[in-house]
Amino acid sequence: MVTKTEESELKNLEIQVDNGGGGAWEYLSLVRKLKVRRSDKVLKHGLSILNDSKLRSKLGADEWTLYEQVAVAAMDCQCLDVAQDCTKALRKRFSESKRVGRLEAMLLEAKGSWEEAEKAYSSLLEDNPLDQIIHKRRVAMAKAQGNISGAIEWLNKYLEIFMADHDAWRELAEIYTSLQMYKQAAFCYEEVILAQPTVPLYHLAYADVLYTIGGLENVQTAKKYYASTIDLTGGKNTRALFGICLCTSAIAQLTKGKNKEDKEGSQLQSLAAKALERDYKQRAPDKLPQLTTALKSLTLSS
Amino acid sequence: MAEDLVLDTAIRDWVLIPLSVVMVLIGVLRHIVSKLLRSSQTPDIKIVREGQVMLRARNLRAAANFIPSKAFRARKLYYCNEENGLLFVPKGQATNPQAQMFSDPNMAMDMMKKNLSMIIPQTLTFAWVNFFFSGFVAAKIPFPLTQRFRSMLQNGIDLSTVDVSYVSSRSWYFLNLFGLRGLFSLILGEENAVDDTQRMMQMGGGFGFDPSKGLSVEKDNLDITQHDWALPNFEHHAEDVLKRVIS
Numbered sequence: 001m002v003t004k005t006e007e008s009e010l011k012n013l014e015i016q017v018d019n020g021g022g023g024a025w026e027y028l029s030l031v032r033k034l035k036v037r038r039s040d041k042v043l044k045h046g047l048s049i050l051n052d053s054k055l056r057s058k059l060g061a062d063e064w065t066l067y068e069q070v071a072v073a074a075m076d077c078q079c080l081d082v083a084q085d086c087t088k089a090l091r092k093r094f095s096e097s098k099r100v101g102r103l104e105a106m107l108l109e110a111k112g113s114w115e116e117a118e119k120a121y122s123s124l125l126e127d128n129p130l131d132q133i134i135h136k137r138r139v140a141m142a143k144a145q146g147n148i149s150g151a152i153e154w155l156n157k158y159l160e161i162f163m164a165d166h167d168a169w170r171e172l173a174e175i176y177t178s179l180q181m182y183k184q185a186a187f188c189y190e191e192v193i194l195a196q197p198t199v200p201l202y203h204l205a206y207a208d209v210l211y212t213i214g215g216l217e218n219v220q221t222a223k224k225y226y227a228s229t230i231d232l233t234g235g236k237n238t239r240a241l242f243g244i245c246l247c248t249s250a251i252a253q254l255t256k257g258k259n260k261e262d263k264e265g266s267q268l269q270s271l272a273a274k275a276l277e278r279d280y281k282q283r284a285p286d287k288l289p290q291l292t293t294a295l296k297s298l299t300l301s302s
Numbered sequence: 303m304a305e306d307l308v309l310d311t312a313i314r315d316w317v318l319i320p321l322s323v324v325m326v327l328i329g330v331l332r333h334i335v336s337k338l339l340r341s342s343q344t345p346d347i348k349i350v351r352e353g354q355v356m357l358r359a360r361n362l363r364a365a366a367n368f369i370p371s372k373a374f375r376a377r378k379l380y381y382c383n384e385e386n387g388l389l390f391v392p393k394g395q396a397t398n399p400q401a402q403m404f405s406d407p408n409m410a411m412d413m414m415k416k417n418l419s420m421i422i423p424q425t426l427t428f429a430w431v432n433f434f435f436s437g438f439v440a441a442k443i444p445f446p447l448t449q450r451f452r453s454m455l456q457n458g459i460d461l462s463t464v465d466v467s468y469v470s471s472r473s474w475y476f477l478n479l480f481g482l483r484g485l486f487s488l489i490l491g492e493e494n495a496v497d498d499t500q501r502m503m504q505m506g507g508g509f510g511f512d513p514s515k516g517l518s519v520e521k522d523n524l525d526i527t528q529h530d531w532a533l534p535n536f537e538h539h540a541e542d543v544l545k546r547v548i549s
Contacts, residue, residue: 129347161350164357190369190377191358197365221370221533228536235540235547244540268537271544278548 002034010034017045024049025059032069039076046070047082064090071103075110083107098128105134109141117141132162139171151175166195173205182213200232200240207243216254223247227268235275244272249298269299307468309439317440317471321431325478328423329486336419352517359520367532374529382521428475435471443467 002010013027024045031038046066049055056063071086087107090100105120121138125131135158142151155172162168173188189206196202207225210218226243233240248269273295280288359381366374439459447455447466455469 130350161347162354163351164354164361187373190373193368194358194361194365197368224533224537227540228533230540231536231543235543268541268544271541271548274548275544 002036006030006034010036014038014041017041028066028069032065037076039073042069042073043077043079043082046073050086064093068099068103072106075106078110080107080110083110098124098131102131102134102137106137109137109144114141114145130161132158132165135162136168143175148175148179152179164195166192169195170202173209177205177209182209185209186213198232200229200237203229203232204237204240204243207240211243211247211250216251219247219250219254223251223268230272238276238279241272241276241279245269245276245295245298273299307439307442307464309442313438313440317435318474321435321471321474322478322482325427325475325482326485328427329482330489332419332423333486336416339415339419356517356520359524363520363524363527366527367530370533371529371531378524378527382525424479428472431471431475438470439464439468440471440474441469443469 010027010030013023013030016022017024017027018041028042028046028049031042046069049059050063050066050070059066067086067090071083071090074080074083074086084107087100087103090097090103094100101120101124105117105124108117108120118138118141121134121141124134125138128134135154139151139154139158142148142154152172152175155168155175159165159168159172169188169191173185173192176182176185176188186206186209189202189209192202193206203225207222207229210222210225223244226240226247229237229240230244235241276291276295277288280291362374362377362381436457437459443455445467449466452462452466455466455473456464457470457472459468459470
């Protein structure tokens with residue numbers, strides 16, 4: 001994850017480069033280091049460097065890294081002729097390179113010729129079965145073609161080998177959620193939380209999935225995870241606040257027959273409701289009446 | 303008897319400085335040569351997988367308190383199951399890294415290359431120092447030493463009355479050997495091939511990466527881990543946070 005300082009540095013560089021100041025190469029290097037997706041800017045500024053032969057020769061050996069970066073950005077923006085030119089230049093320079101082979105396969109994928117790209121990827125993987133990027137491209141291709149079950153299959157195979165890759169677990173969780181396979185999604189989110197326990201985003205997603213699965217135990221657990229999200233974000237996450245209210249009313253409904261002491265819960269709910277009202281007053285005052293009626297209906301139904 | 307020997311400044315000019323310069327140059331040369339000779343290591347898929355399993359198990363241990371106890375127990379069973387758990391390595395099959403290293407020709411070649419690149423320059427330089435720079439006092443160590451160091455530091459000097467602080471150039475060579483590591487990490491960057499002392503320590507402590515032992519260690523650690531669900535505390539914290547937000 002990108003830290004705040006890095007993010008602000010990136011923004012500053014971006015503004016500087018956009019307004020005509022220098023520093024395009026630093027911006028591109030930072031984008032490459034942080035692995036953020038700014039394809040249109042990368043394309044614009046990268047091309048400006050590459051087309052100017054003076055600047056290009058100043059880069060020296062880094063020129064080829066720039067070619068690769070611009071090629072990928074061009075593919076992302078669907079400027080396939082730019083991508084093809086860059087790939088050709090790289091192929092001329094490095095004729096026996098697996099990295100360039102990978103770029104060419106990505107170009108085939110960008111063009112939409114799925115079978116050829118699939119063949120290229122499989123042959124590359126035979127030579128080097130541990131190339132993570134190619135595995136992920138295969139999953140992305142399956143997803144782009146709409147073959148979700150194929151994507152799941154490839155992703156599972158990838159995770160059998162590289163099981164510590166939390167981004168892949170997250171992707172799998174999102175795919176499962178889109179297919180409504182919530183139990184599997186919950187498992188994947190647990191893996192992600194294990195890898196990065198202090199990121200509130202994952203607690204929130206996990207709580208959502210648990211709440212959707214339903215059942216008293218799951219809803220109680222979901223409430224706890226909404227609470228942890230609130231804790232980790234300092235109370236600013238509106239979705240978590242709503243989650244608490246919904247969970248409390250759901251728990252109350254599910255335990256209507258049994259006499260459960262829920263003093264703590266109601267305190268949390270009332271606190272969450274107050275925080276929500278305050279938030280709405282500050283940011284969206286015209287929606288406040290809707291909020292109050294919704295909250296009232298939640299507490300009434302409990 | 304502590305007499306003050308006055309050492310010729312020519313010694314400093316023609317022994318100490320050239321020796322240091324030569325060692326720096328040899329180090330740089332070795333670094334460049336090792337970069338050229340480095341063969342690309344294709345890691346074995348099994349080793350990568352085992353490494354990842356260990357990482358995942360370690361994550362589980364570290365963040366066990368963040369997932370519900372049912373999930374934790376399910377995962378613990380998955381890892382430590384006697385029959386097909388991920389971390390369970392049957393006794394006979396434990397891949398002995400030493401045997402693996404010697405049977406795999408690539409690895410053996412790599413080890414040999416690394417050893418050679420370390421030993422040969424050291425031996426040659428040492429022989430050169432002994433041949434050219436022996437038989438005289440090279441430097442004086444600023445702090446007093448006991449007599450036991452005489453044989454180590456005063457090798458070429460056959461006078462038993464000379465103070466032990468006056469050392470031969472062999473000790474200057476050793477001083478440089480260990481001291482220039484800092485200089486090399488400045489010049490050549492962190493991972494340079496001249497880090498002999500690091501490698502010597504590694505060789506002394508056994509063969510580095512040890513997959514089979516690692517797995518069983520992880521399994522034992524995981525067996526011990528208790529689950530103490532931290533989430534209820536978070537509920538309390540959340541209440542406090544919200545109280546602060548509202549107020």
